[in-house]
Amino acid sequence: MIDVTKLLVGVPVMDEQHASLVELYNALEAPGSDLEALWGAFAAYADFHFEEEESLMRQYAYPGTQAHVAGHQAYRATFERMLNEPGGGPGAGREAMLAYVATWLAEHILGVDKHFAAFLLAAGYAPRR
Numbered sequence: 001m002i003d004v005t006k007l008l009v010g011v012p013v014m015d016e017q018h019a020s021l022v023e024l025y026n027a028l029e030a031p032g033s034d035l036e037a038l039w040g041a042f043a044a045y046a047d048f049h050f051e052e053e054e055s056l057m058r059q060y061a062y063p064g065t066q067a068h069v070a071g072h073q074a075y076r077a078t079f080e081r082m083l084n085e086p087g088g089g090p091g092a093g094r095e096a097m098l099a100y101v102a103t104w105l106a107e108h109i110l111g112v113d114k115h116f117a118a119f120l121l122a123a124g125y126a127p128r129r
């Protein structure tokens with residue numbers, strides 16, 4: 001179970017989307033969860049969230065865009081690979097995938113996402129109304 005209050009970056013739109021991602025992750029982790037359906041929902045929401053962050057990066061000409069986007073892509077590639085591994089995916093690979101996703105989320109959010117959030121706030125980011 002991931003505690004989202006430990007992952008706040010200070011930009012409301014990012015914190016809200018991270019909270020939704022964590023909620024989906026925690027549902028996945030729950031015993032007896034419908035992995036087949038939930039992994040799909042998690043992956044789709046992650047894609048949506050990455051695109052939102054990347055569009056903010058372009059909008060604010062964030063100097064770290066390339067490396068951050070590469071981080072999102074590397075995550076997607078590993079996630080896809082694990083999902084499609086023979087004997088892996090939402091069956092035998094369940095624990096490995098959950099561990100990978102939990103670790104990646106925490107490290108990514110507290111690392112590069114936090115860095116990007118600080119840049120946005122310093123650049124005068126204000127939520128769209």
Ligand SMILES: [Fe+2]
Nearest residue numbers: 049053109113
């Ligand atoms: Fe993020």
Ligand SMILES: [Fe+2]
Nearest residue numbers: 053068108113
């Ligand atoms: Fe990110």
